[in-house]
Amino acid sequence: MSLPRIAIDAMGGDEGVRVMIEGAALARRRHDQFQFLLVGDEERIKNALQDHPNLRASSEIIHTDGVISGEDKPSQALRRSKGTSMGRAIEAVKAGDAGAAVSGGNTGALMAISKLTLRTMPGIDRPALAALMPTLGDNDLIMLDLGANTECDSRNLVQFAIMGAAYARVVSGRAEPRVRLLNIGTEEIKGTELLRDASxxxxxxxxxLSISFDGFTEADKMAHGNVDVVVTDGFSGNIALKAVEGTARFVADLLRRSFSSSLRSKIGFLISRPATELLKHHLDPNNHxxxxxxxxxxxxxxxHGGASAAGVANAVAVTARLLEERVTERISADLARVGDSSLWMPGAQEERA
Amino acid sequence: MSLPRIAIDAMGGDEGVRVMIEGAALARRRHDQFQFLLVGDEERIKNALQDHPNLRASSEIIHTDGVISGEDKPSQALRRSKGTSMGRAIEAVKAGDAGAAVSGGNTGALMAISKLTLRTMPGIDRPALAALMPTLGDNDLIMLDLGANTECDSRNLVQFAIMGAAYARVVSGRAEPRVRLLNIGTEEIKGTELLRDASxxxxxxxxxLSISFDGFTEADKMAHGNVDVVVTDGFSGNIALKAVEGTARFVADLLRRSFSSSLRSKIGFLISRPATELLKHHLDPNNHxxxxxxxxxxxxxxxHGGASAAGVANAVAVTARLLEERVTERISADLARVGDSSLWMPGAQEERA
Incomplete structure (x- = not known):
């Protein structure tokens, strides 16, 4: 069976068409079985493709005039969706013309359009946003939800755990991913009632579920590398993610200031450049x-809106792996295995109807 | 009017009596008007005081046999409180023998004993835990609540803002501290209903309230230095704080690994040591x-349980400044000024009764 295509919203992202196309071309070198749907202004996409004959040969262009801007509210984006590159890329997934869509545009709009157009899978009440975060261990960590759902109940959290575990099997290769709930302490009595219920x-x-579950973890333990999936509601997850990003930038900034504080430090910096480059690589959000x-x-x-071509390539590569490994099908299978458990899915079928 | 004494739980903290006493002695050099109550094993306190004649001359010792351990649950701690160094230190505040207590012991126990023994101020429904966090600006940031209240309503958040602002006036000297609510976006529609209400x-x-309030801030913007007080519930605050601490340690660890990855890097590190020492100083939790x-x-x-003597000295210095600036009285005054506002304190008097 051939692999499904990947739709690229060529107009999303702060850096424009050229970076999105270059990113897709870079990713295609690593995943050369994939075909692409490039959605956006045909003229500009064709121009950008001139430097990338391989991508051109494996792509189809869908022309659109409209673009969802960073300022569009989710409600506005939903109304305008049809004629935009973001809306058409997601439509292509719905129509079966592509298996996945990649966009660097407005997150709120992307979430709203995706939910309305694609709907949730059977057995899932709400989708979740999952990202990879660096750790000191061998694998990146998967954290979800990062902001798709401000408030969650225990059933949502259990479903996030199932989805996160399916993703972790792709990323880490572990048959039984190590899953934890984010909490403010590891004792069973800590946190909210819904966390204790989910636990x-x-x-x-x-x-x-073929997961290794051991209760709670705390936000300062996530990077230790001994957990594969951290599950949380979208509010706490978004706060934890941004606190991590902000602190990494803060420390990098302090480092820069420190190294430029004297001639001696500057010389030391030049000599130890390979070391600081290694650190920079590790912390560069493009690599995650x-x-x-x-x-x-x-x-x-x-x-990420500000991603470089290398960053876009990583996002496209993530997409390719999710398709290659049929993660959506795997999540369905996991859900089916425990599908009639009244414990974690009470009345889910009724509520969605 | 003379300054109230500071009670030191000499037995709390992982590093033992010697570090607590040395920390108090260091702090006393900066705040030499203060008298101390040293609570714990008299013999060991006296031994530790031999190196610190100035502290000895300005201290009284209260002997206790018991110690609250790191493993004691809050409920156990409450039962055992009376004969312990932590319990007696807080009792001394209640009895008016001291104006403040400092402990390096178990946070949950300290919170439970403090709440039960000292009770909340008139006009405050729940106490909050506030800490200083480093920023790129001139002042540290005050964040609260950091875990005293897992779930909060909008009235709690407003009261936290009032308390945080009073503390910020001491730390930053600003008459109208810049106060923000922690949220997952800055638009007015973001987050939970209770956040929008509090806003x-x-x-x-x-x-x-003499505050400069401008809605929401996000966890990646906190360290920019343009906000004095970040208000949040104890769950999100604890997660944000730990994410910051964990990331700072993670980056420091990466840096260490990078610098020891080659001989060249090691040499560069030695040369740029003043720069990395500056960074280390900035990130050292003892300094906050x-x-x-x-x-x-x-x-x-x-x-902090693992604080060095310098760290303990900072905690004691924070205490001294809060007493010198009469922060508790100032919070009372702020509450009285807006005391009959039904907006932010509906029914508070009744509920506490």
């Missing part, structure tokens, strides 16, 4: 680019 | 030690 359900269902909406009928990947 | 109330009351429980009838300061 009890996951303990019960862990074996059936590509947050995924899981739980929809189709995959939507958000690339 | 509306604070906008209304800002002038009366001392989280304060605000909103109680008396001040309780939590020193």
């Amino acid at each position: 009890a359900i996951l303990r019960e269902a862990a074996k059936e 680019n590509g947050a995924v909406f899981l739980g929809l009928n189709g995959i939507v990947v958000k690339s | 509306a109330i604070l906008r209304e009351a800002a002038k009366e 030690n001392g989280a304060v429980f605000l909103g109680l009838n008396g001040i309780v300061v939590k020193s």
